[in-house]
Amino acid sequence: MMSRLIQPSSRYLLIQLVKRDVLLRYRGAVFGIAWIFLNPLIMLTIFAYVFGAVFQTRWPQQEGGAPFWLVLYSGLIAFNIFAETISRAPIAVRSYPSYVKKVIFPVEILPFVPLGAALVHGAFNYLILLAALTWTGHLTISVILFPLMLVPLIILALGFSWFLAAWGVFIKDMSQIVPPMVQMLMFLSPVLYPASAVPKIFEPIYYNNPIAIIVESCRDVSFGKSIIWQNWIYAFVVSILIGIFGYYFFRRNREEFADAL
Template structure:
């Protein structure tokens, strides 16, 4: 592998140069998903709103569930929703990554096309949906009387997950070219990972012998930090910084692996 592929500044510069093309591909991806639907792109807003309404009814009215040691008056479903926002961005990017390159064989065979931006398209689409989810979270916090300034840190706290998703997307996009089964395998692992991460429960509820695993899980660290920002609690910065370092390392390694593998893409496709 070329040494330049491990240079984070070179990676950022390459993505910046192709920012317009990447933006157009993300826009196309999002619009195609809702093309032909009666409500069109309004589903970007309606889907998370309906999901939040179902959470409020099932967990608030039917189960009347409460978060362990949760603050008085803060609905369980809002705490749960804040964790899902972070995880869903990662899940959408990683689940679709194996087909990110394979779906565009005509682009791959064009020498001048920057193939390395294709795995970023699912991540960009996930960010678009995540932005609407966050807007709904703000509205729900305001509606329940729990809105506060610390929640504005929520997008910043997602950086480690974005880097982690970026690295895995480059890895999986490259593998997906050679191994078709990746498109079936990865979504299953992502679904398993959702239950193995503190999305539906806090780390404090995990048996003490397993807590070190959860504390060193970058997904778990970011979900816990984002949830703390959403509810106005103290943010656990130490695990978050560790997750940031792990996310950065994953992104650099993923990019290097993708660049090393891309020379064979055209032959396979």
Template sequence: MNKTTKFSRCYLLSQLIKRDVLLRYRGAMFGVAWIFLNPLIMLAIFAFVFGQIFQARWPQQESGAPFWLVLYSGLIAFNIFADAISRAPAAVRSYPSYVKKIIFPVEILPLVPLGAALVHGIFNYLILLAALAWTGHLMPMALFYPLALAPLLLLALGLAWFLAAWGVFIKDMSQIVPPFVQMLMFISPVLYPVNAVPEMLHPFYQLNPLGTVIDTCRNVALGHPADWLSWTIALVLGLASAWLGNVFFHHSMEEFADVL
């Protein structure tokens, strides 16, 4: 693939992501301003409910950032993954006219939900930085948050290619995936730290690369030591997921036009 082709595909992908994001807010009174307002409102609710009403604390946390910020720092990572995966089954099926065009690079379609999720994730991250600065807990290490996300993005990419291909043949995938994503949120250390889990379950949690990345992102955001060895293992698993997903998608792609 030459440089011109790569540039064309990147430009096409950026336009599809832009279209996807704009369509989500089309007709809304505040338009794309909701991309900033939604996370801001969510953070304000977290601060009020967990900070003022429940006065909750992170398990075994004696000092440091308030509970609502700890929770929000992990949710940003999970929401990027959840948004991309939940919408992946319809990524190809939603564009039947594109699939039937021989010259269209169909393999970029599963990247559109992930790209849109990343756009929203960027705004969430900026609000997190502002909130950390406002509460006096902003550390230089928080700038490495995007790097800590790398394994999660690769894992989401691989799963998106798998689910987008399956979604063409099995329309029920759009209904099956979201409940599993919800379940995944509760079995991953999003709302609680790993050390709050019974010790006998720790080996199972260590097998979950999503949990490893969320925990790393949270520690990086709050300036705490991170387990970079586990993160590296998650990165390798993410690379394997992306490669396998890409191979599976290209293997299935020849039959898309016939099904759609």
């Protein structure tokens, strides 16, 4: 889907925009780009101390005896990719007004920039997860499927990004509205707790939530559990539909971007 949307002539431009976005975030920092590795490592260390040593928290029906902080971290990797992409989507177009006003510029690739940056951070999180699984003795071959489990999430995040990027051009408040909504979504999704802990009355909502399905699927492959493929396929189909609607909504409004900016 994505390869068809991005023309070969635009791929190099997109790569450069993502690279610029990532590097600018760490420009001027003492450790520079090393923070892309240090941030998730520090977060994982804090999780290990707080939930492992202080609270000694256990995950209900713990995944093969894996520590709570590691189970939590495996789900957060997936959600953080979605959260980072969506939180920055409202300014994805507004951040490049000079590009938008160029007739030949492929404006539809701009929502890919926050997604690309989120995937770069997610890749480093994944490497740290592999190291942590190895260190704790819970590394399984199924963890190589982790990136595959993320495919619906990537498409879902892109679909919402097209919606929010278009709205963000006309409604500047979107950049203030979306971040707290994303935080709320984290608590409404089984990120900090398993879906099995949800009251039965709310189970239909959770089990039809593609984000919940993807987070649970990422946990399953991280700890060698069987994947419920029909749920993953459902999440994939829903994500494709949202991606298509988001793309056409963006295309329908793109001609007005230059005037609004």
